[in-house]
Amino acid sequence: MAINGEDHISGERPITMVTNDNGIDASGLRSLIRVLVSTNLYEVRFVSDAEFLRMAMYLLYESSSGYGLFEVHGLDEIGQNTEAVRSSVSDLSRFGRVVQLTAFHPFESALDALNQVNAVSEGYSPSY
Structure with missing residues (x-):
């Protein structure tokens, strides 16, 4: 996932999927993703509602x-x-x-x- 132009590449970290009904540009969502990525504990993926419902x-x-x-x-x-x-x-x-x-x-x-x-x-x- 790219945030601020930086790719996040994971090794053995658990995948954390983030979704919401207002899309990636919703207030606070990008901040949440940045914080999760900065911990380097998770592979973070943003998933749209349509993708989430098909999973x-x-x-x-x-x-x-x-x-x-x-x-x-x-x-x-x-x-x-x-x-x-x-x-x-x-x-x-x-x-x-x-x-x-x-x-x-x-x-x-x-x-x-x-x-x-x-x-x-x-x-x-x-x-x-």
């Missing part, structure tokens, strides 16, 4: 037995409030239409599960 959304669920990766569908149907999310999860048939299991990685042992939980709590991700 696949995934949910990583951490359970005691392993990691589940779900593809999320129908975000517009759920809405943006907590009550709508709760109702979609409590209704199993609706939940099945909203998310689809894409992958599951079981933990090899209780020790592996403990190590994974500790790693996630410290901000590290597994290399699966």
